[in-house]
Amino acid sequence: MRRAVELQFGREGVRAVMAATFFGEVVRAPCRAGTEDEEEEEEEGRRETPEDGEVRQQLARKREVRLLRRQAKTTLEVSLLEKYPCSKFIIAIGNNAVAFLSSFIMNSGVWEEVGCAKLWNEWCRTVDTTHLSPTEAFCVFYHLKSNPSVVLCQCSCYVAEDQQYQWLEKVFGSCPRKNMQVTILTCRHVTDYKTSESTSSLHTPFLKALKTQNAREPPCCSLLEQPNIVPGLPAAVLSYCQVWKISAILYLCYTDVMKLDLITAEAFKPVLSSRSLKGLVKNIPQSTEILKKLMTTNEIQSNIYT
Amino acid sequence: MASQYDRAITVFSPDGHLFQVEYAQEAVKKGSTVVGIRGTDIVVLGVEKKSVAKLQDERIVRKICALDDHVCMAFAGLTADARVVISRARVECQSHKLTVEDPVTVEYITRFIATLKQKYTQSNGRRPFGISALIVGFDNDGISRLYQTDPSGTYHAWKANAIGRSAKTVREFLEKNYTEDAVANDSEAIKLAIRALLEVVQSGGKNIELAIIRRKQPLKMFSAKEIELQVNETGKKEEEAKKKKSKKTA
Numbered sequence: 173m174r175r176a177v178e179l180q181f182g183r184e185g186v187r188a189v190m191a192a193t194f195f196g197e198v199v200r201a202p203c204r205a206g207t208e209d210e211e212e213e214e215e216e217g218r219r220e221t222p223e224d225g226e227v228r229q230q231l232a233r234k235r236e237v238r239l240l241r242r243q244a245k246t247t248l249e250v251s252l253l254e255k256y257p258c259s260k261f262i263i264a265i266g267n268n269a270v271a272f273l274s275s276f277i278m279n280s281g282v283w284e285e286v287g288c289a290k291l292w293n294e295w296c297r298t299v300d301t302t303h304l305s306p307t308e309a310f311c312v313f314y315h316l317k318s319n320p321s322v323v324l325c326q327c328s329c330y331v332a333e334d335q336q337y338q339w340l341e342k343v344f345g346s347c348p349r350k351n352m353q354v355t356i357l358t359c360r361h362v363t364d365y366k367t368s369e370s371t372s373s374l375h376t377p378f379l380k381a382l383k384t385q386n387a388r389e390p391p392c393c394s395l396l397e398q399p400n401i402v403p404g405l406p407a408a409v410l411s412y413c414q415v416w417k418i419s420a421i422l423y424l425c426y427t428d429v430m431k432l433d434l435i436t437a438e439a440f441k442p443v444l445s446s447r448s449l450k451g452l453v454k455n456i457p458q459s460t461e462i463l464k465k466l467m468t469t470n471e472i473q474s475n476i477y478t
Numbered sequence: 479m480a481s482q483y484d485r486a487i488t489v490f491s492p493d494g495h496l497f498q499v500e501y502a503q504e505a506v507k508k509g510s511t512v513v514g515i516r517g518t519d520i521v522v523l524g525v526e527k528k529s530v531a532k533l534q535d536e537r538i539v540r541k542i543c544a545l546d547d548h549v550c551m552a553f554a555g556l557t558a559d560a561r562v563v564i565s566r567a568r569v570e571c572q573s574h575k576l577t578v579e580d581p582v583t584v585e586y587i588t589r590f591i592a593t594l595k596q597k598y599t600q601s602n603g604r605r606p607f608g609i610s611a612l613i614v615g616f617d618n619d620g621i622s623r624l625y626q627t628d629p630s631g632t633y634h635a636w637k638a639n640a641i642g643r644s645a646k647t648v649r650e651f652l653e654k655n656y657t658e659d660a661v662a663n664d665s666e667a668i669k670l671a672i673r674a675l676l677e678v679v680q681s682g683g684k685n686i687e688l689a690i691i692r693r694k695q696p697l698k699m700f701s702a703k704e705i706e707l708q709v710n711e712t713g714k715k716e717e718e719a720k721k722k723k724s725k726k727t728a
Contacts, residue, residue, distance in 0.1 A: 477508040
């Protein structure tokens with residue numbers, strides 16, 4: 173009996189480390205040194221039921237990123253930039269960047285919608301797949317009618333980590349053109365900015381830039397210093413461009429107001445002097461007025477401050 | 479870094495900042511502009527009306543409130559905090575009258591409000607009030623008063639001041655244009671307040687609310703028509719002044 177126990181214990185000793193907790197109970201702690209027996213046992217535990225598999229497949233389908241031609245309501249068969257090749261691709265991620273592009277770039281020309289990305293995740297639910305309203309989370313692509321090689325993306329929805337690569341593939345394609353200039357605008361909260369200076373000396377909002385090795389144009393502001401990092405979709409796009417040797421530059425606005433705010437949106441103004449955006453803006457004072465209107469319509473609904 | 483010292487109100491940073499109090503002052507800047515002017519025989523409070531949503535009842539959104547018959551205040555910042563402070567101040571005014579049989583002096587009620595605000599900067603588990611207030615009125619001695627309080631609990635007497643969004647611009651205007659002669663006359667004091675507000679208010683008189691207190695008289699709120707009249711008169715006067723100037727130079 174004792175030997176059997178020893179043998180069994182011996183086997184278990186290989187399979188798992190028996191750990192004694194503070195209270196004296198013995199807990200099985202997993203161990204990487206596995207045997208065939210161990211794998212079998214684990215597989216048995218892991219083996220999912222057909223329902224689990226179905227649920228997993230349904231979830232994967234639900235989380236799929238789809239690129240649609242909005243007017244036609246059909247899915248794009250190829251990636252967006254394969255269908256609409258461009259020399260300039262401007263992406264605004266986040267509500268302040270979107271508001272800035274809306275007022276300054278989109279109001280200075282005639283832009284035609286070429287597609288929209290539809291996705292679902294726990295933070296971003298675009299319920300109706302056919303009708304989008306301006307106040308909802310959306311991701312829409314436009315190109316300039318007078319110069320279709322300029323493509324613009326307004327993305328005010330959250331793209332989850334597992335969806336970012338799908339988004340990139342659906343937009344850029346698996347073999348993107350190298351001779352385009354990508355400009356990304358986004359915001360982060362100033363509390364994420366790491367610096368040795370006192371944060372009370374920082375004048376928020378302020379712009380920082382990150383660029384790929386192949387970036388052709390100089391940035392309009394200072395580069396983002398270490399050890400600061402950029403997460404999320406902006407980082408995914410920049411990394412993608414770095415891997416595919418595309419010239420790309422990311423302008424990051426650090427602000428203390430993450431909701432739609434006039435001063436934060438206006439902080440992107442220096443970007444208007446960059447080579448990519450220079451020719452696209454016509455009337456800056458008028459654009460500033462449009463931006464102010466956009467902000468006031470949004471502010472009226474809030475009664476917190478009087 | 480600020481983020482290490484800005485979570486608790488009761489914690490000083492190494493360089494002596496109370497960040498929560500400073501952040502509360504930022505909340506004040508989110509409120510619409512308020513201007514206060516102390517004249518010889520009149521005190522004027524002018525505010526930029528906050529635009530209301532279509533279905534919202536405009537009358538309920540009031541920035542100027544009477545604390546007693548002879549004192550009133552206007553605030554900028556968090557609406558809910560202001561409601562609490564005003565309520566406490568009104569109770570204190572009546573309590574004082576019942577206890578001492580005299581109405582409060584403007585300085586007394588200002589000190590009360592400032593002390594209340596300061597208490598909240600030194601208590602655990604509480605946050606400062608996110609409002610600044612301009613308190614105006616006449617004391618029994620017949621002298622006009624204008625005080626300003628801020629979230630830190632300090633208060634000062636002013637001849638003219640502005641708080642809220644774009645307060646800096648309005649204050650600069652007042653520094654250039656305020657003279658004792660200008661405010662010796664009641665209507666001139668009102669016009670100065672209107673001109674100061676028009677520096678920052680978009681779409682003119684429609685978005686302005688005005689209130690005055692005269693010696694031994696209760697608070698008077700101007701109606702929309704009266705404000706429009708005043709704005710037009712102010713506009714006419716400025717045009718005449720410009721014409722005179724151009725005549726002189728010509």
